[in-house]
Amino acid sequence: MKPSHLHAVHANESAAHGSVRSYTIGLLLSVALTVASFATVMAGTLSAHVAIALVVGLCVAQLLVQLVYFLHLGTGPGQRGNTAIFACTGLLIVIVVAGSLWVMHNADLNMMPTDMSIERARAKD
Structure with missing residues (x-):
């Protein structure tokens, strides 16, 4: 393999694994969703059924963020x-x-x- 070809392979490899920007966005979204779930339960202002539904929705959103930003499924x-x-x-x-x-x-x-x-x-x- 020519050295220029090897460089192209490594460039494509890093692009497939994400960038610092995408990891930062994923981290911030994950932290925000975790804090929102925690705040939903700790505030105690919602009924149990509404709180459970909201936490499950936030859980699904957290799962999607993890899959897209960290596991790079698309x-x-x-x-x-x-x-x-x-x-x-x-x-x-x-x-x-x-x-x-x-x-x-x-x-x-x-x-x-x-x-x-x-x-x-x-x-x-």
């Missing part, structure tokens, strides 16, 4: 593969969590009540 041509892998991972997590909750719910429904004796449970069959 819709650009170079990021589509990473975004697709992230989406598949999220889908698998949703499937595993939902499946686990479904299994636990059905196990709870089919459990023998604690006040029923084994003989009485056998007699029901």
Whole structure:
């Protein structure tokens, strides 16, 4: 490889990883969202349902800031593969969590009540 080609590779590499400006914006947004969540709970002026909804909304915003500014997930041509892998991972997590909750719910429904004796449970069959 020619030295000029190596320089071009390193220039593209640093651009793909973000700049000091983008990291600073991400940091400031993260701190602002964290302070807003903390202030929402500590102020105590909102009802519990509204406070929970607001904190969840701020949490989703924080997640998006982290993904865009620090993990560099985006819709650009170079990021589509990473975004697709992230989406598949999220889908698998949703499937595993939902499946686990479904299994636990059905196990709870089919459990023998604690006040029923084994003989009485056998007699029901």
